[in-house]
Amino acid sequence: MAVYTEVSEEELEAFVAEYDIGEVMAFKGIAEGVSNSNFLLQTDRGAYILTLYETRTKAEDLPFFLGLMEHLAGHGLACPIPVHGRDGLALRQLCGRPAAVVSFLKGMSVRRLTLGHCAALGPAMAGMHLAGAGFGQRRANDLSVSGWRPLFEAERGRADEVIPGLAAFIDAELGALEREWPTALPQGLIHADLFPDNVFFLADRATREEKVSGIIDFYFACTDFLAYDIAICLNAWCFEPDLSFNATKARLMLNGYRKVRPLSPEELEALPLLARGAAMRFLLTRLYDWLNTPAGAFVSRKDPMEYFRKLKFHQGLTGPGAYGIE
Structure with a gap:
């Protein structure tokens, strides 16, 4: 917003x-x-x-x-x-x-994410995916792998203004993602922007546990791999402020999701690649906004380097074990 x-x-x-x-x-x-x-x-x-x-x-x-x-x-x-x-x-x-x-929905988004918030997100996200299964319309994800290179090419000449060598890094990683991107994972309606500021929580009066009270901002929603939504959330919910990865948060989120909608072995194996792609998507859109947001606009610019560092973390993984699951 x-x-x-x-x-x-x-x-x-x-x-x-x-x-x-x-x-x-x-x-x-x-x-x-x-x-x-x-x-x-x-x-x-x-x-x-x-x-x-x-x-x-x-x-x-x-x-x-x-x-x-x-x-x-x-x-x-x-x-x-x-x-x-x-x-x-x-x-x-x-x-x-x-x-x-x-x-207007009751509840609040949270800035300091706890294990409980990540545990609650998993089943809420899975429930959203199941609820969307009967929706009769489709919308292609224009910010998936086929859309990333055109977005990059528009800013290639200025990317190194952020850090030297960024353009070459993005170019090489895009080539790898374009070659390796999966084609046959389960698809459905995804949110595609399920960041913490788009999820509201309220504390349960009896247990004091945080419960998801609402999901907002569906203006990137589209038809894509359901596991890609999970990959977006691994990036958005499971890194600490110092950008270290919290495997416990990831495990709780994934286990909560799987209790509502089981994940296939193929989806689990694809998570590191999908997480790299999700990091690339937000690196590129943040790079564009960083370089093009009008002066004086009432908007909070977001640093693209956060997703550069997240992408590099996922590049070093060979399987889903780093996300806290077997």
């Missing part, structure tokens, strides 16, 4: 009047994330999230994203539900951008 497009009071009030959600009481931009402009909208009837879809999000994909959220919510997943206007439409226009209002 981020804010690239400002919304005036007059534009907001006219937009909200198209819904039956009450009168605006408060409106505040949300800085986290990098893709769209997001705002917390408080009316006299409750809280909502208003999103303006910026240029990175293709307008033709929006019905897929909104329909997927409605499908997942209808199959028991706690996720934002698109709000339909008085005319029955969920997708509208605001400030020259496609826009939508979705329901």
